[in-house]
Amino acid sequence: MTDQQPVVVIENLTKRYGDFVALDSLSMQVDKGQILGFIGPNGAGKTTTIRILVGLSKATSGRATIAGCDCLTDSRKIKRIVGYMPDDFGKYNNMRVSEYLDFFGAAYAIGRRDRVRRIDETLEIAGATHMKDLFVDALSRGMQQRVAIARTLIHDPQMIILDEPANGLDPQARIDMREILLRLAELGKTLIVTSHILPELARVCDLVAMITKGKLRAFGTVDDIMRDIKQRRTFEVLLLDGQSVEPVATQIRKWLDQKEPTGLESKNAEATQAVTADSAQTLVRFETSLTDNQLSELLNQLVASDHAIAQFRELATDLEDAFLSVAGAGAQGDAT
Ligand SMILES: Nc1ncnc2c1ncn2[C@@H]1O[C@H](COP(=O)(O)OP(=O)(O)OP(=O)(O)O)[C@@H](O)[C@H]1O
DSSP, rough: TTTSSOOOEEEEEEETTTTTEEEEEEEEEEEEEEEEEEEOOOSHHHHHHHHHHHHHOOOOOOEEETTEEETTTTHHHHHHHHHHHHHHOOOTTOOOOHHOOOOOHTTOOOOHHHHHHHHHHHHHHOOOOOGSOOOOSOOOOHHHHHHHHHHHTTOOOSSSEEOOOOOOOHHHHHHHHHHHHHHHTTTEEEEEEEOOOHHHHHHHSSEEEEEETTEEEEEEEEHHHHHHEEEEEEEEEEESSSGGGHHHHHHHHHHHHHHHSOOOOHHHHHHHHEEEETTTTTTEEEEEEHHHHHHHHHHHHHHSSSOEEEEOOOOOOOOOHHHHHHHHHHHHHHHO
């Protein structure tokens, strides 16, 4: 395998439990040193995919390889290449951090002298050097998560798979976790990181795969996904006078009812519902899929009316909105 070849190759991976399709023809690739954010709500199929990747579960059809090794048939090699951190830390009473890591190092058949060195190295990468002599079960969730990362790195895997590493962490610990992920990528590791919380990963991921109901809904860089997903945009009209809010909201509703794709009553109803008047903040907010050209007509009408308009602005759409848009579109598609 050369450096140019993707480290992870997933081709048409499908997993059925009886009649239930947990994973439906999933395909994607991850290159060396990249961080893939694997995003999806509970039950989407993330853990199913990961279990197949680390050789713990057999796909019904399709294929997955890591560094050229088949995840099913080369499972011994996969265990050497991959470090897997499940979302559950487990119970390790009466064990100091160094003993805990030594235990896992020995399980990987790392010699005693190398284990001593690896324990120091992995604790340093995970920012947990000062925890070395503490008892594992006395550590906070965030500290335990760092120790779990050190454990995942103990055999120096080239590929690291972390299942919900930020789960249960406080905001600072989440930021620290992101720093650790970036450090690992800098060290040349390839990472797959799952989350059901999107913005958390968006800042550190090179790639994002969004999955719902076992199907890949979007795959690409964060920018690609934001550009490609056709979504309704949100606008705000800020008014100078609170009394203008209701009449302007009514004017926008009427205009949207005429201009949004016609012929479908439900569409119009949706557009109408998407206009909200906020008297306290003297603004009207609305959602639309109309273009800037079309919206300029509305802006002209509003400016020509008796109401003093302070601002007409588009609200930034974040990845969370994009995800909801993808998930919603996918769910509608499945229903038809
Ligand atoms: N052994 C099993 N037998 C039957 N159904 C299963 C089994 N394992 C998982 N499933 C189902 O497959 C679907 C995908 O589950 P999976 O655990 O992969 O989701 P997930 O995206 O990891 O969600 P979560 O974040 O909740 O772990 C779920 O509907 C789950 O109930």
